[in-house]
Amino acid sequence: MATGEEIAPALQDTWGDFWLFRFFVNAAGYASIVVPGFLLIQYFKRRNYLETGRGICFPVIKSCVFGSEVKSVHQDDGSLPPRAEPPESSTARQVFKLFFCAAGLQASYLTWGVLQERVMTRTYGATEADPGEKFKDSQFLVFMNRILAFTVAGLYCALTKQPRHGAPMYKYSFASLSNILSSWCQYEALKYISFPTQVLAKASKVIPVMMMGKLVSRKSYEYWEYLTAALISVGVSMFLLSSAPNRTVSTVTTFSGIVLLAGYIIFDSFTSNWQDALFTYKMSPVQMMFGVNVFSCLFTVGSLVEQGALLESLHFMARHSEFTAHAVLLSVCSACGQLFIFYTINQFGAAVFTIIMTLRQAFAILLSCLIYGHTVTVVGGLGIAVVFMALFLRVYARSRMKKRSKKLPLGETPVQKV
Template sequence: MAVTATRTRQKSSSSKSIRVESRSSASVLHLLIAVSGIYTSFLTWAVLQERISTTSYGPNNRVFRASLVINTIQSFCAAIVGYIYTRYTSSSTKESSAIFPNRKVIFQYALVATTSSLASPFGYASLKHIDYLTLLLGKSCKLLPVMALHVLIFRKKYTWSKYFVVFAVTVGVSLFTLYHPSSSKKAAQATSSSSLYGLLLLAINLLFDGLTNSTQDHIFHTQPTINGPKMMCGINVAATVLTSVFLLTPISGQLEDALEFFQLYPQVLYDILLFSLCGAIGQVFIFFTLSKFGSLTLVTVTVTRKMMSMLLSVVWFNHKLTPGQWAGVVMVFGGVGAEALMKYFEKKSRVGKDAVSRKAD
């Protein structure tokens, strides 16, 4: 009887181990799919964003400045893709596919839509005072506001390795900005105070981005019926309504300017539509990552994606970097890479402890 009981426990332990390894393999596969989707979609998205926001159209060399129009078209496309994504992943019951299940979630969607809609204009406005590469590297500092808001608002605690990543990324961005070549066109046109003003606008953009990511995480924890597809659709519907209402007010003035620009230079409209489609597909993978792995994993993935976008921008648009700027790039990559390596060893250590515990049982 004792031998039979022992064999039964061994079989049970073995089946548990197989299930844990299976879940771990599935988790790694899901993360690889998510990372591949984010990289492919947003590397294309980044090239189109730089083309739309910094390059000129037509013989008069006009630059498209109606950032809210870009946001509205992008959120509208993302809402449609998000709805299709929701219908595909939800069951046929009305309750399970409800995008707005209660009033509280409507308010939360509206809050995220507001912060994300406010973030983008500050990012585009900063491009008048800093170049696109500085914007991309600065966006890599999103880890800092996300962590700060998690600690201050949601009382979350982090390991020392997380703070090391934030320090490395911040120092890297500082080096990149400090060693900006003075011979570049942007530096020749902008004064030192103008560049500082651009960094201030970028800091506001990062603050709103951080609030957006933290609130999204909070929604997942407080609304059990909400998943990635539903959140994607709901937030983009709220953002489309919000920005459309503002565009129709006399205060904006961007809608008329955009329509005139589209008539004169239709190429920009095609670029914006392709840009929005890439963003919408990318959001599918972003919300999938957010719901499966949380906001810090998502931010780590998007930070490395921004770094790849920056390197692609250097090659695609023939930008030149100084040795000091390359040192900043290495600091950012090194910080994020070290954090990923530490997470890998922590997870491996936990798996080893679980295996020892199962053998002891």
């Protein structure tokens, strides 16, 4: 995977390849679908179509625009299925399940991280006479990931019993659009920054998630959540300020990477909070995965076709079989990783899942440094340690809070909110 000539982050060859221009072109493609859809939704609501509509299209329009409008009383009832904790399950069996979940998550997302960096930072088809060419269209990779995730989620919903769906389908489009943009920023950022920097930025997204939670869901947080968020900020700052790359990077390039990382964090924070709000409808996580990816496929393929980029990317795949293998494996790892997420949380809860994924981030940094030769200074290493110490502290504090809340009488709060 490490073969190929590394391309130093720099300004793109033409203004048409610059990330800001591509962002607005992609956004225009999404708008060409979103705006007509919004006008249709408003038209059906103004006509009171739910009461007056008839015909063969009525069930489809009802599902997309109105849904059943039945929400669960408790948000937690729809967000996650009850954890499977059969009393007859032996310790050895539980240990095996835990190892299976941890191995599946690590294999899926570590492979995904290595491939992501390979696809976005190395060339394909390089020979002694030809420097090769680099794949530039991040949106096509997003489309590849979403089409496979949509297929897997659809098959899972068709083959297993799921809760009766009640959410209007159009509400998935908001999470889908922010998810597409966050993924695009994530891929695009690797053209300007190192993978370890991106991983640490992901770890620090707890801060904007909390801020977005206050804005979108009016949430309140405990004092230890603010403390760990501050520690994460300190650790990330130590890493970024102490990094000493072995190549000269322009100010514009560095600024581009920072802006794209900020875009990724903001869009991803909105996605998680909007999905959390959608779970007030009774649905399973796989139904959420299916609904979001339906719109993701629609938005990305529409934008790619309008730009003529779909055929161009397919031609690139035809020219480079190695890229085809990497893109397909990237999508498989992404889809399988999502299924492992649902299974792990179902079997062991969110705390165990968070620990596994935190370890995965640390392993991803180590693996990237070993394969692609990234250097980390002593102060930068201490910054990484501070970040992961804060993440583990969050897991520990959250588990303690849950245990205390279960022991307290009804109506008594364990800790003052801040």
